[in-house]
Every structure is written in C-alpha cells, then in structure tokens.
Amino acid sequence: MAAVTVLTSLPVFLPGAANGLISSEFGWSSVRMGAILAVYWLASLSGAFISKRAALPPVxxxxxxxxxxxxxxxxxxAAAAPTVGLWxxxxxxxxxxxxxxxxxxxxLMRRCAPRLxxxxxxxxxxxxPAATLLASMVMPTLAGPAGWRPVFAGTAVLCGVAAVLFARTVPPGSRPVTAGRDIVPPLRGDVFLLALSGAGFFGAMVGNGLGGFLVLSLTSRGASLSVAGAVATAGAALNxxxxxxxxxxxxxxxxxxxAALIAMFAxxxxxxxxxAHSSxxxxxxxxxxxxxxxxxxxxLLHYAIGLPYPGREQRATAYSQMGVSLGAATGPMACGYLFTVNAVAAWWALTAAGLAxxxxxxxxxRRAARV
Structure with missing residues (x-):
C-alpha cells in the first residue's frame, strides 16, 4: 500500500522537483507550474468524491x-509531449x-490486526513525504546528465511494472475483501466526519504550504540554498x-x-x-x-475517521481525503498570493489554519462517542 501511495503521488512531486528545469526550457512562469500542481489536488478531490460513492470492489x-x-x-x-502531457x-x-x-x-483496516x-x-x-524526498534526490541526480524526461519515463515504467504485479496478486476466483458488502448501509456526512474532514483540510493547507514555500522563505531571509534545502530535507525526514x-x-x-492528534497540530x-520570525x-x-x-x-487522521465505521472505512476515509485534497490545493495558492504581499503574513495564515x-x-x- 505504501508503494501505491508513493507511485501515485509522484505525478505531483516530480514536476515540483523539476520545476526549474521545466520552466527554463519552456519559459513558463511559476504561476503556470503552480496551476499544474493545483490540478493534481483538485483531481484528487474529485477522485475521493467518486470513491465515497462507489462500493468496494471484490478484488x-x-x-x-x-x-x-x-x-x-x-x-x-508528460515525458513525450510536456506542454499537454504535464497537465x-x-x-x-x-x-x-x-x-x-x-x-x-x-x-489496511480489514487485513491488519487491530494492534497493527x-x-x-x-x-x-x-x-x-518519502515520495517528496525521492523526487527531490532523484531529479537533481539523474536529470543533470540525462534530462528530466527520462526520469519521468523511468518512473512510468515503475508504475507499469507495479500495475502488472498488482493485477497478478489475486488469482481469479479469490474471495472478495468483504462479505456482504452490498448490504452495507450508505454513509452520510455527519458532524464527526465533517469535523475530521475539516481538520484534514486545514492541516493540508499547513503541510503543503510549508512544502511549497519553506525553501523560498529561508533563502529570501539570507540563508543559502544548500542550508535551506538541508532544513527542508531534515523536516521531511522528521515527518x-x-x-x-x-x-x-x-x-x-x-x-x-x-490527544496525539491535538498535540501534533499544536x-x-x-x-x-x-x-514568522527572522532568526x-x-x-x-x-x-x-x-x-x-x-x-x-x-x-492518524485517516485511521481515526475510519475506525468507528466497520465495513464502511473506504467511504469514511473518502471524506478525510477530500478535505486533505482541497487543503493541499488551497494552501499553496493562498501562500503564493500572500508571499507577494508580505512573506510573514503567509506563516500567520498557516498558523490560523493550524488552530482551526x-x-x-x-x-x-466530543462527537466520537456518539458515532
């Protein structure tokens, strides 16, 4: 499952890592590249919305x-025809x-032991964040001698190989993941689901705003690019x-x-x-x-939202995924605008998002006991 998450998230992290190379080659502005990245998260929102309405497939x-x-x-x-393919x-x-x-x-909820x-x-x-680190390390290492297109093509090959492996994982006639899935009642949004979806929205604003503008913020205050990159790498590793x-x-x-969720947001x-400080x-x-x-x-957020809904974990976590996807698109766009006005204002805006x-x-x- 971790491999699927890494591979399906690379279409947003690879262009981010190759931003400078792509923009210099085609003369694109940062606004255009930012829009390409925002499309990913808006499309992710639509995917999660459809997943919320879909039944879990047999395999x-x-x-x-x-x-x-x-x-x-x-x-x-993207590698063959970048002007259209990146979108x-x-x-x-x-x-x-x-x-x-x-x-x-x-x-994960159904196949893992409760303790795991x-x-x-x-x-x-x-x-x-592992995918972020992978893209950040692979792109400068391989794109220098070979160019960024072969990196995209090589990643595509990995996705293709993984697709074949997953297609052959379960032989025909295997038992479905869930029994009686068709009689599971529909899941409608309530205060519990909407509150945790809101936490995902505001939390993703913080995380993706941080990922998109931390290096820029540090270098604009006098730090070298290597120092700023080291801080961002250390932060991703800690994450x-x-x-x-x-x-x-x-x-x-x-x-x-x-308590752990509140402590992390705090x-x-x-x-x-x-x-927001200059030091x-x-x-x-x-x-x-x-x-x-x-x-x-x-x-932890996805785990917490799926736990009270046995048999409906997919639909429950689709709510939190929609919140995360929308916040991931909103955070960088808001930070991009605020940085043009006042760089410090961006961090105060993300502070407000964290409090929310x-x-x-x-x-x-407070609602968990009533679910």
Missing amino acids: VERTLAVALGATCLGLLS LSSAVGGFTYGYTQPHTNAL RAFAFGLKQAAV IAVRLIAGWLIGRLPRATW AGVAGTVLL LTLTTVGALLAYGGGWGWAG AMCCVAVAR
Whole structure:
C-alpha cells in the first residue's frame, strides 16, 4: 500500500522537483507550474468524491492495478509531449491518487490486526513525504546528465511494472475483501466526519504550504540554498519518523489517539509561529516543528475517521481525503498570493489554519462517542 501511495503521488512531486528545469526550457512562469500542481489536488478531490460513492470492489488489487496503469500512461505523456502531457499527467495522477487512497485505507483496516492498524496507516502515509524526498534526490541526480524526461519515463515504467504485479496478486476466483458488502448501509456526512474532514483540510493547507514555500522563505531571509534545502530535507525526514512513531504508539495506546492528534497540530502551530520570525535558528526549529507536527498527523487522521465505521472505512476515509485534497490545493495558492504581499503574513495564515484544525479535532473528539 505504501508503494501505491508513493507511485501515485509522484505525478505531483516530480514536476515540483523539476520545476526549474521545466520552466527554463519552456519559459513558463511559476504561476503556470503552480496551476499544474493545483490540478493534481483538485483531481484528487474529485477522485475521493467518486470513491465515497462507489462500493468496494471484490478484488481491490485490480482497481489499484488499473490506477497504476493510468498513472504510467500519464507520466509517459508528460515525458513525450510536456506542454499537454504535464497537465494530463497531473489530472490523471491526482484522480487515481484520490480514488485509490480510500481503497487502500479499507484494505489496511480489514487485513491488519487491530494492534497493527494505526502503524500500517502511519507507514502508508509516511510514503507521501518519502515520495517528496525521492523526487527531490532523484531529479537533481539523474536529470543533470540525462534530462528530466527520462526520469519521468523511468518512473512510468515503475508504475507499469507495479500495475502488472498488482493485477497478478489475486488469482481469479479469490474471495472478495468483504462479505456482504452490498448490504452495507450508505454513509452520510455527519458532524464527526465533517469535523475530521475539516481538520484534514486545514492541516493540508499547513503541510503543503510549508512544502511549497519553506525553501523560498529561508533563502529570501539570507540563508543559502544548500542550508535551506538541508532544513527542508531534515523536516521531511522528521515527518516520516513522526508518522511511523505515532502509528506505533497508538497501536499500543489506542486511547491516546485524540490527544496525539491535538498535540501534533499544536506543535505545528508553534512551528508556523516561529517561521514568522527572522532568526535563522528560530525558523529552523519552527520548520522542524511544523513538519513533524503540522504535517505528521495524516496517517492518524485517516485511521481515526475510519475506525468507528466497520465495513464502511473506504467511504469514511473518502471524506478525510477530500478535505486533505482541497487543503493541499488551497494552501499553496493562498501562500503564493500572500508571499507577494508580505512573506510573514503567509506563516500567520498557516498558523490560523493550524488552530482551526485543532478546533476541528476537538469537535470530532466530543462527537466520537456518539458515532
């Protein structure tokens, strides 16, 4: 499941890592590249919305195989005809990501032992910052001698191979993932679902705004590109560790779920407050807090929203995925505008978003016993 998350998220992280190369080759502005990235998350929103309305298929692995095949074709089109293919890759990749995430969430909830579920969610969601690190390392390493197109093509080949493997994972006639799935009652949005979806929306604003503008913020204050890159890399590595540790901890202390979510959002708020200062030391600490807490909640949030709905985990986590996708598109766009007005204002806006996420979790916590 982590591999599916990595591969289907690369259509947004590879263009981000190759932003400078692509823009210089075609003379594109940062606004155009930002729009390409936003298309991914808006398409992800539509994919999650459709997933919310769809029944879980008898063999989920085959759905994942189709999604990986579509991602493969999108990346190949980006390498072959970038002016059109990058838009297509972003749209197709975003849709498959948003559509498959609730499916993989349902698989984890139903196939993992209860004690391992939270860790499994953390591992799967840790694949997202891992994909960011992978794209950031692979692109400068391979794109220099070979160009960025072969990197896209090579990634497409990986998606194609994974699609074949998933298609052959379950032989014909195997038992469906769920029994009696057709009699599961429909899931309608209530306060609990909407509150955690709101937490995903505001939290993703923080995480993706941070990922898109941290390096720019640090370099604009006098830090070298290498220092800014090192801070961002350290933050992403910490983010991976937090997602894994949080999942492991909640697997052993399930009652700590809500306290852990609130604590992570609180750490993220402290981080974005520090990012508003001019001191490099304070902004470095702030970046680590914001990455670790303000973006470390993802696995735990999806786990918490799916847990009260046995048999309907896919549809429940589709709500949180829609919130995350919308926030992922809104955060960078809002930060991009605010940075043109006042760079500090962007971090205060993300601080407000983090506080709003905390409030949403508090509401969901109070409603949890009634679900």
